[in-house]
Amino acid sequence: MTAVAMVLVGPGADGPGRVRQAGDKPAFTLRRHEPYTIGREYHASIPRLTPAFGNTGHVPAPFGVVMRITLTGAVFDAIPFHRNCYYAKDRREVFCEFPHAVPAGAGYETAEPMEDVFGPAAVMGAYRYSVWALGDPPAHTEDYKAHYTRGKGPALGLEPVPVSTLKGGGELRFVTAGYTDKADWAITGTTIRGRVGEYAEASIPQPIHSGPGPQRVRVEVPKGTTFAPFSPAEKRNLVSDTEFCERDERDGNVYCDGVRDNLLRVRIDRRVEGAEGRLSVAEPVDGDTHPANNAAPLKLEITGTASTGHAVPPVSADPAPSSASSAAARDSRTRDIALVVTAPLAALALATALLLHRRRNRRANSTSPARQR
Numbered sequence: 001m002t003a004v005a006m007v008l009v010g011p012g013a014d015g016p017g018r019v020r021q022a023g024d025k026p027a028f029t030l031r032r033h034e035p036y037t038i039g040r041e042y043h044a045s046i047p048r049l050t051p052a053f054g055n056t057g058h059v060p061a062p063f064g065v066v067m068r069i070t071l072t073g074a075v076f077d078a079i080p081f082h083r084n085c086y087y088a089k090d091r092r093e094v095f096c097e098f099p100h101a102v103p104a105g106a107g108y109e110t111a112e113p114m115e116d117v118f119g120p121a122a123v124m125g126a127y128r129y130s131v132w133a134l135g136d137p138p139a140h141t142e143d144y145k146a147h148y149t150r151g152k153g154p155a156l157g158l159e160p161v162p163v164s165t166l167k168g169g170g171e172l173r174f175v176t177a178g179y180t181d182k183a184d185w186a187i188t189g190t191t192i193r194g195r196v197g198e199y200a201e202a203s204i205p206q207p208i209h210s211g212p213g214p215q216r217v218r219v220e221v222p223k224g225t226t227f228a229p230f231s232p233a234e235k236r237n238l239v240s241d242t243e244f245c246e247r248d249e250r251d252g253n254v255y256c257d258g259v260r261d262n263l264l265r266v267r268i269d270r271r272v273e274g275a276e277g278r279l280s281v282a283e284p285v286d287g288d289t290h291p292a293n294n295a296a297p298l299k300l301e302i303t304g305t306a307s308t309g310h311a312v313p314p315v316s317a318d319p320a321p322s323s324a325s326s327a328a329a330r331d332s333r334t335r336d337i338a339l340v341v342t343a344p345l346a347a348l349a350l351a352t353a354l355l356l357h358r359r360r361n362r363r364a365n366s367t368s369p370a371r372q373r
Helices: 232-237 321-366
Strands: 005-007 027-030 036-038 053-057 065-072 085-087 092-098 107-110 123-135 157-162 173-177 184-186 192-196 197-205 209-212 217-222 226-227 254-256 262-267 278-282 297-305
Touching: 027 123, 192 262, 254 262
Parallel strands: 036 173, 192 297
Antiparallel strands: 005 027, 027 053, 053 107, 065 092, 065 123, 085 092, 107 157, 123 173, 184 209, 192 197, 197 262, 217 254, 217 278, 226 262, 278 297
């Protein structure tokens, strides 16, 4: 394993990610972790990570540091916990802030290991982490405060360790004993049914596999449809154990990566003859014994066209069709009330006009010369 030393600019640099000459910035060396083999006994589990870093530069990180931890082959098996950490929706990435100065020559490890992780019975994966000065992120770093979920529990702390124990690394690989056997990963197809102009949903099945299984299913929606993610409010109103397909902002693809069947929603924009999407799983690390079944069709069956006034609004980054439906219902109720109120008023006005007309006629007849005679 090669040594990794992340060198980033400190406060006062010309811009984020801009490297200066050596000696005027903090430099971080990370702990080296030996690869871990998971036994096949019942109680064996994926190891928990205790990351560590040291400032081996010549200047401090005066405002503290940020640590990013990514996980492959498994997911963090807990709700967002530490209040100084931000957790990705897919539970595979965590950003933790440590807002205390890190002097040059100081080394630290987390006061406790990271949360437990969950993976398949046989797994090959890794933790990877990096560290930089707080307020000075590398280019293209995610806006984790805006898009990730902050923990609500006690803050994750740091404990001092000798910098001399940090030989360079930042990666902990793990593998189940006997994982090297090739596997057969497969996915079955499914069909989306609905009317043009409306949302339609389909349950995306979990992959079929022998040996260690894939972690996610990639979705390519059929032509004529648009991926329509569920809003947070909609998710709360659905069954608690329902899992949802999401767009990965890092590569722009749609994935279903829940441990159960996942719910996919699209908007059917128009009819396209022969339109067909695709479900697929990646090939195992050591090769697939039957790669032809790693993909399956996502078919589209159009059952009609939505009537006027019932088409859903355009898909946004966070659509809320329930709100649109409520608005439509309010508009409909308003029109009904208007009709109920307007019709009787119109009838009353007409009757009043006729009555006044008759009275005027009677007065005119009673005062006419012919009637006086």
